Amino acid sequence: MAVMSPPAQQVVEGLKALMCDAVPSAREITFAGLSRAAGGLSRENWSFDASWTDVRGTHAYPLMLMRDAAGTLLTTERSREFHVLKALNGSAVAAPVVHWMDPDGRFLGAPSVVMERVSGSCDYMVLNGSRPLPERLKLAHDFLELMANMQKFDWQTHGLGECLGVPQESPAKTELHQWEAEYRRVQIEPHPELDYVLSWLDNNAPDAEAIVLVHGDFKPGNALIEGNVITAKLDWETAHLGDPLEDLGWITNPVRKSEHQIAGHWERAQIVAAYSKLTGRKVSDAALTWWNVFSCWKLSVIQLTAVHEFVSERYNRVFQTPSWLYRPMFHMMSGAR
Amino acid sequence: MRPTVEEQLQGTCRILETVVAPCVSDSYARTILDNLIANLRMLKVALPKVAGFLRDDNVATLSLLLAMQPALKTDLVGRIDTAAQAGDPDVADGAAIEERNRLLRALLAEAVCSPDLTPEIRRSIEIHMINRAARAPMRYVPNAPAIITSTPET
Numbered sequence: 001m002a003v004m005s006p007p008a009q010q011v012v013e014g015l016k017a018l019m020c021d022a023v024p025s026a027r028e029i030t031f032a033g034l035s036r037a038a039g040g041l042s043r044e045n046w047s048f049d050a051s052w053t054d055v056r057g058t059h060a061y062p063l064m065l066m067r068d069a070a071g072t073l074l075t076t077e078r079s080r081e082f083h084v085l086k087a088l089n090g091s092a093v094a095a096p097v098v099h100w101m102d103p104d105g106r107f108l109g110a111p112s113v114v115m116e117r118v119s120g121s122c123d124y125m126v127l128n129g130s131r132p133l134p135e136r137l138k139l140a141h142d143f144l145e146l147m148a149n150m151q152k153f154d155w156q157t158h159g160l161g162e163c164l165g166v167p168q169e170s171p172a173k174t175e176l177h178q179w180e181a182e183y184r185r186v187q188i189e190p191h192p193e194l195d196y197v198l199s200w201l202d203n204n205a206p207d208a209e210a211i212v213l214v215h216g217d218f219k220p221g222n223a224l225i226e227g228n229v230i231t232a233k234l235d236w237e238t239a240h241l242g243d244p245l246e247d248l249g250w251i252t253n254p255v256r257k258s259e260h261q262i263a264g265h266w267e268r269a270q271i272v273a274a275y276s277k278l279t280g281r282k283v284s285d286a287a288l289t290w291w292n293v294f295s296c297w298k299l300s301v302i303q304l305t306a307v308h309e310f311v312s313e314r315y316n317r318v319f320q321t322p323s324w325l326y327r328p329m330f331h332m333m334s335g336a337r
Numbered sequence: 338m339r340p341t342v343e344e345q346l347q348g349t350c351r352i353l354e355t356v357v358a359p360c361v362s363d364s365y366a367r368t369i370l371d372n373l374i375a376n377l378r379m380l381k382v383a384l385p386k387v388a389g390f391l392r393d394d395n396v397a398t399l400s401l402l403l404a405m406q407p408a409l410k411t412d413l414v415g416r417i418d419t420a421a422q423a424g425d426p427d428v429a430d431g432a433a434i435e436e437r438n439r440l441l442r443a444l445l446a447e448a449v450c451s452p453d454l455t456p457e458i459r460r461s462i463e464i465h466m467i468n469r470a471a472r473a474p475m476r477y478v479p480n481a482p483a484i485i486t487s488t489p490e491t
Contacts, residue, residue, distance in 0.1 A: 189439060189442070190445070192466070196449040199450040303477070316369050317369065317372050323469070324470070327470065
């Protein structure tokens with residue numbers, strides 16, 4: 001039998017304790033093939049096969065454990081992800097079935113969620129990879145349709161307003177203020193560039209046409225694909241209720257074109273036209289530009305979080321001040337003036 | 338002084354790559370190691386440029402702050418004048434140069450939020466910031482895997 005590393009042993013013990021708490025009649029619990037995936041910048045992702053017997057019979061599932069890393073790029077709540085995935089179960093939005101949650105890390109040492117391991121591969125660059133153009137265009141459209149389905153999801157009926165919170169002012173202002181608080185929390189030196197952009201964002205925040213479920217990090221890198229089918233949208237820990245243009249602003253953000261767009265075929269104009277067709281919403285170019293700038297600014301804050309965690313000796317990757325984002329932000333702001 | 342800092346960083350990267358990395362079989366640990374080696378290589382090139390960059394930036398930032406004074410409140414104008422009178426630290430005092438950079442950038446962070454900035458001043462601010470970003474010697478070195486499978490790695 002292979003000897004487990006101390007972290008893996010700790011995970012197994014924590015998982016057993018979590019399971020016994022969630023399923024008190026569980027016995028003959030086994031976890032096989034436990035391994036930590038190399039990806040995951042904001043948390044630890046552990047893959048394993050679980051089997052157990054309880055009063056309802058014998059069960060076997062391929063599962064994933066998502067556990068908050070000691071240091072992280074994103075400060076999030078596991079309970080947010082758990083409740084969103086519970087609500088999405090059975091909806092038109094492809095997402096993993098969630099099983100259990102350790103909200104305060106009582107069992108696993110850090111807040112954690114256990115969910116179904118969906119088959120498929122995660123490819124950040126799938127839209128600009130080696131697949132033929134028609135396949136990539138289909139996937140790009142499917143991603144957008146997934147976003148549209150998410151925005152059509154009836155969050156009120158599923159009680160998400162209570163656990164996610166409904167914005168009390170413009171969703172743009174709500175998000176900005178939340179990320180400003182994160183910026184001030186992690187800032188370890190002056191960043192006049194980010195204060196300058198923040199001031200512009202604060203003075204130009206748009207109103208929202210509707211309040212919808214927002215993913216918060218909508219990208220191919222947060223999805224699983226099998227063949228030509230998106231099998232699951234992952235990483236719901238930053239999901240919230242907000243402006244429909246927020247996720248659209250994230251994918252039309254010019255600094256991440258290589259992830260979200262296909263040159264000459266699936267660019268901002270085509271994405272916006274397809275989005276309007278799918279949702280029936282007319283998109284204000286000025287409002288979308290605001291969300292593009294916000295996306296860059298938020299990305300800057302996420303990088304500063306990584307810097308903060310690295311110097312605090314809690315994060316194992318080295319990040320730098322996000323100076324590469326300044327020029328595109330200023331360019332978009334100038335265009336909007 | 339030999340080996341120089343650059344030579345030591347270069348040698349450390351070589352040893353990590355040729356001696357340590359081949360023995361690291363855990364995929365997570367290997368990803369982290371690759372990221373650290375890539376960052377050390379970036380530091381080897383960046384390190385000799387840091388002091389000069391900070392000295393030049395202090396001069397450029399103060400010059401911008403002085404040009405912005407007509408659009409700023411009296412209190413901030415006074416603090417900029419005080420910073421200007423203090424003058425630049427000794428070129429050999431790296432810590433003092435770094436601290437002055439921090440002070441001047443804190444003043445700039447305040448100044449750029451002034452509601453009375455003219456379009457010309459905004460343009461100057463953006464040019465200053467873009468030039469600074471272009472010259473910043475430290476660079477993020479991406480080293481994340483592009484494809485991750487949902488199944489356990491063997």
